[in-house]
Amino acid sequence: MQLKLKNPLVVFDLETTGTTISQDRIVEMALIKVMPDGSVEEKCRRINPTIPIPTEVSLIHGIYDEDVKDEPTFKQVAKSLATWLEGCDLAGFNILKFDVPMLVEEFLRANVEFDVDNRKLVDAQKIFHLMEKRNLTAAYKFYCGKDLEGAHSALADTQATYEVLLSQIEKYNGEKVVDLLGKELGVIENDVNTLHALTNKKMVDLAGRIVYNDKNQEVFNFGKHRGKPVAEVLQREPSFYDWMMKGDFPLDTKRKLTQIRLRNSFG
Known part of the structure; x- marks a missing residue:
């Protein structure tokens, strides 16, 4: 199939x-x-970001500072x-939320004009989500083969979720779970501890502002200190x-931050 293109x-x-x-x-x-006549030109190149690449990010895409x-x-x-x-025009997967804003930001830092207002933007992720619903109603139909009556009422949603969970365990029991890079994360089992480990990120606080890195250290997951151990930051920059604590962060985040601070006897 060839795309019908004007640009x-x-x-x-x-x-x-x-x-x-x-x-x-x-x-x-x-x-x-991709040109309107169907011809294709490819480019791929690496860029020196001028800032360190966090180890946990390098482990995902395989690109290190060196x-x-x-x-x-x-x-x-x-x-x-x-x-x-x-x-x-531009296309990609999740480009509206991430790739296009990131690209525009880089052009702005370089003081090079790059306007997207007159370009068509096509996001394959949006099409995916529009056509293949990923809500409870869709899950109930997929796993249980039933239409969800009374969706968005608490009891109907709760009953459907329980049925979906049972069907998921029955369908996938014993199957390996791998991430997008092919790394094995575990095996689906009829066991709550196992399911918890598979479905929960290694977050310290519920908002994910502080997480565990691959060394099981508590590190910040946002801002200028992203990837840095919380204990080190609090020691160097009290x-x-x-x-x-004065900012607009969830109380749970502030509580966990305080626990780390007290545990390390800062202040």
Whole structure:
């Protein structure tokens, strides 16, 4: 099948140092330009982000500081990239929430004009979610083969969720669970402890502002201290604790932060 295009369409994906648009940077770009005549041009290159790549992020995309230290910065390639993208519409997976904002932010930092207002943006994730619903009604139909009557009433939703859970365990019992990189996370079993371990991220607080890294250390999961051990930050920058306690963070986050602070006898 060939896409019907009036303008070239660039399908692209970014690997980055993290997910905070204002602070993180691009480390790799892959772009496929599809022309109206069906011809295709591909580009893929790594970028020196000029900031460290957190280890937990490198473990996901496989790109480490050493891999990009000799690569050009985004500022060095920005003008030629903007020229290559001129007149092109953009497509990708989850580009509306992440890739496009990140790309625009990088162009702005480089002081290179890159306007998306007159471009068509196509997000394959949006189409996926529109066509393949991922709500309780869809899950009930998929796992239990039934239509959910009275959806969004507490009792109906709760009963349906219980049936879905039972059907999931029956359907997947004994099957391995792997992540997007093929790493085995465990096996589905009729056991609450096992299911808990598989479905819960290693979060310290419920909002996920503090998480455990691969060394089982409590690290910040946002802002300028993303990936840094909480204990080290609180020791070196005591005012950060006061800033968080006065800030608009959940009470649970503040409680866990205080527990870490007291455990390490800061202040």
